[in-house]
Amino acid sequence: MMAIGAGRKAKVDFVKGTPVALNGDALVAHAMRQVHPDVVACYPITPQTILTETFSEFVANGEVHTEFIAVESEHAAMSACVGAAAAGARTQTATSGPGLALMWEMLWVASGCRLPIVLHLCTRAFSAPLNILGDHHDLMGMRETSWVMLSAETAQEAYDNGIQAVRIAEHPDVLLPVASAMDGFITTHSVERVELLPDDAVAEFVGTYKPAYSLLDLERPVSMGPWDFHDYFFEHKRQQVEAMDRAREVAIEVAREYGDMSGRYYGPVEPYRMEDAEVAVVIMGSAAGTVRTVVDELRQEGVRAGVLRIRLLRPFPSEAVAQALSGVRAAAVLERSITYGAASNGLHMEISSVLCSRGLSPRLESWSYGLGGRNTTPAQFRRVYEELLRAEEGARAPLAVRYVDLRE
Amino acid sequence: MTLKGWRELNPGAVVDNPGSTIEVETGSWAVKRPVVDLDACTHCMICWILCPDSCYLTENFKLVGVDYDHCKGCGICAVECPKKCIAMVEELPQTVQD
Numbered sequence: 001m002m003a004i005g006a007g008r009k010a011k012v013d014f015v016k017g018t019p020v021a022l023n024g025d026a027l028v029a030h031a032m033r034q035v036h037p038d039v040v041a042c043y044p045i046t047p048q049t050i051l052t053e054t055f056s057e058f059v060a061n062g063e064v065h066t067e068f069i070a071v072e073s074e075h076a077a078m079s080a081c082v083g084a085a086a087a088g089a090r091t092q093t094a095t096s097g098p099g100l101a102l103m104w105e106m107l108w109v110a111s112g113c114r115l116p117i118v119l120h121l122c123t124r125a126f127s128a129p130l131n132i133l134g135d136h137h138d139l140m141g142m143r144e145t146s147w148v149m150l151s152a153e154t155a156q157e158a159y160d161n162g163i164q165a166v167r168i169a170e171h172p173d174v175l176l177p178v179a180s181a182m183d184g185f186i187t188t189h190s191v192e193r194v195e196l197l198p199d200d201a202v203a204e205f206v207g208t209y210k211p212a213y214s215l216l217d218l219e220r221p222v223s224m225g226p227w228d229f230h231d232y233f234f235e236h237k238r239q240q241v242e243a244m245d246r247a248r249e250v251a252i253e254v255a256r257e258y259g260d261m262s263g264r265y266y267g268p269v270e271p272y273r274m275e276d277a278e279v280a281v282v283i284m285g286s287a288a289g290t291v292r293t294v295v296d297e298l299r300q301e302g303v304r305a306g307v308l309r310i311r312l313l314r315p316f317p318s319e320a321v322a323q324a325l326s327g328v329r330a331a332a333v334l335e336r337s338i339t340y341g342a343a344s345n346g347l348h349m350e351i352s353s354v355l356c357s358r359g360l361s362p363r364l365e366s367w368s369y370g371l372g373g374r375n376t377t378p379a380q381f382r383r384v385y386e387e388l389l390r391a392e393e394g395a396r397a398p399l400a401v402r403y404v405d406l407r408e
Numbered sequence: 409m410t411l412k413g414w415r416e417l418n419p420g421a422v423v424d425n426p427g428s429t430i431e432v433e434t435g436s437w438a439v440k441r442p443v444v445d446l447d448a449c450t451h452c453m454i455c456w457i458l459c460p461d462s463c464y465l466t467e468n469f470k471l472v473g474v475d476y477d478h479c480k481g482c483g484i485c486a487v488e489c490p491k492k493c494i495a496m497v498e499e500l501p502q503t504v505q506d
Binding site (some may be wrong): 215220242 | 411414
């Protein structure tokens with residue numbers, strides 16, 4: 001299990017950053033500027049707009065020499081990214097909710113062609129009905145696409161993940177596109193006190209991109225994305241599985257290296273007071289912070305509560321999750337989405353599978369919260385813990401998904 | 409031909425030998441083949457122009473034969489031949505391009 005802080009360097013060795021007050025969108029635009037991609041093809045959509053506008057200002061001001069392609073749609077954005085990456089360019093883009101959905105076809109092309117594109121996902125609810133606020137339907141829907149996925153809790157982490165994403169994507173063992181997500185409006189639009197690394201520190205961390213193949217390399221001409229008949233398609237997909245599996249260790253190693261540089265260490269999961277936790281919540285994104293205050297409150301009352309935040313969503317950190325939950329009596333998986341018609345919600349199903357295969361069977365409840373940007377209060381999260389505590393020893397969790405703060 | 413395992417393949421199915429398509433026998437699943445009566449043929453080259461797979465073989469501006477490795481048996485040549493000297497047959501005769 002990733003022990004946060006293990007092997008930490010002395011504080012004096014970390015690169016000194018500049019404290020600034022920025023929202024997540026603007027901060028990630030800075031991360032992009034410092035990474036200095038060759039090509040960014042982007043289409044504006046709330047709540048990613050500030051990110052796109054800020055980055056395009058950097059381009060217009062000559063602060064970064066990225067070729068910014070103002071495409072006509074998100075499908076065009078990802079198509080242009082695929083073309084650029086295939087030509088050997090370090091390529092990035094950003095989108096939200098319905099914008100990601102419009103890219104759906106090309107997300108598969110990006111991963112199938114093994115192109116290390118980085119996408120900053122500012123999560124947003126899908127229409128219909130129309131809702132521009134943050135939830136995780138887009139994040140959850142993307143799990144199928146063979147993209148590496150990171151979910152940030154704070155603007156600072158979105159910046160840190162966004163930089164690490166480049167190294168994970170371009171790693172020769174991986175060569176897969178990476179989505180680096182932060183919560184729409186909550187993280188994208190809220191101003192935080194954050195630390196901006198110096199430009200040269202980021203440049204050194206991401207290094208120069210050396211593409212494995214390039215359509216512009218006349219010495220080694222290649223074709224990408226060819227016709228692949230039933231005799232070979234399966235084998236090519238098996239290769240992708242291997243790349244995904246290797247991405248787990250690569251993500252951990254890159255995070256360690258980033259921690260050594262910046263002083264901010266992250267794991268594939270972020271456990272809080274889980275070591276001896278009896279009851280726990282598993283959650284992704286910004287709400288984890290709220291849940292931690294509830295954990296502290298319960299701990300004061302003598303309840304052994306903990307919270308596990310999932311940071312690396314793909315590849316799923318099965319081992320880390322199993323270890324974190326191994327001693328827990330009852331846990332609630334809180335998802336900011338609904339997996340309609342499924343046996344239970346998406347993450348709950350994954351965690352059930354992980355625990356079942358290891359012979360662990362705590363009471364595991366499936367919950368939804370915060371859809372369409374609905375705020376959940378500490379008191380409302382606390383009620384989830386109370387439900388967990390109220391459950392009889394050994395009683396099976398209900399099959400049905402339960403909802404936090406839903407009016408009946 | 410032994411097929412390769414997943415470990416031996418290029419990531420992303422990248423094709424790094426240019427022009428390799430010519431090695432693929434795209435005609436392998438044809439049901440019918442064109443047989444040309446070269447005595448009746450006037451070498452107008454309409455079949456050569458219209459063939460979607462460029463399967464008509466020529467020498468010194470004369471039609472000499474068909475590339476059966478790449479002919480998919482679509483029959484456009486037989487339909488368009490003004491002399492109707494191309495027959496679409498299900499079995500390829502033993503001697504065809506003498």
